[in-house]
Amino acid sequence: MSEELNGFEYLCEFNDLKDSYGQRFYINDVDVAAFKVGEKIFAVSNICPHQHAPQIYEGFVENECVVCPLHGWIFRLDNGNLFGGSKGLDVYETKIINGKVYVKVFKKELNW
Template sequence: MESNGFEKVCKLSDLREKEGKRYWIDDVDVAVYKVDGEVFAFSNVCPHQHAPVMYNGFIEEGCIVCPNHGWMFDLKTGSLKATHSGLDKYDVKIEGDDVLVKVKKKKDLNW
């Protein structure tokens, strides 16, 4: 089901606190986390070596931490806590128990 560009990825009840889950929306690889009851969605691909691992990261100091290289990305913005590029951050909407995510399609991304 699609609503204003948002697409359902899972139920809110499917998400465990501070544990990432991996989903695909069309051809976009997405990592979804629930932290302190709030849901966040990001590109699942770390910009360092383009590794599809962010769903397997962990939460520390308000950041999602890449499990491969330790790069830290701000949960609120997706920005890297350094001078490198950050993760694409996606809008999330909750409708009842449904988690919907709005992504930029790969054809619209610039990398």
């Protein structure tokens, strides 16, 4: 099991996530928005790059995209890109093992 989790951190139980709704987590000091869409789990940065607002998890979800609730920007959950193709949100790899969701988020490094 430890090889399976190489670099992955426990996020939550699969059934704790509501379909097509976001939930906010802090993993390794990183603000993460997680979404369940059908049987898939997506994890992205919870910070909108437009005005650095930590509210992506509150966005409307449709067709594996999330709409920023403040600005209306649309991001793809699979790659984080804006709907038009530009880079948008960081995306974190997820896996589901025995009904548990894990995410790979590297610890935030300070640039002092």
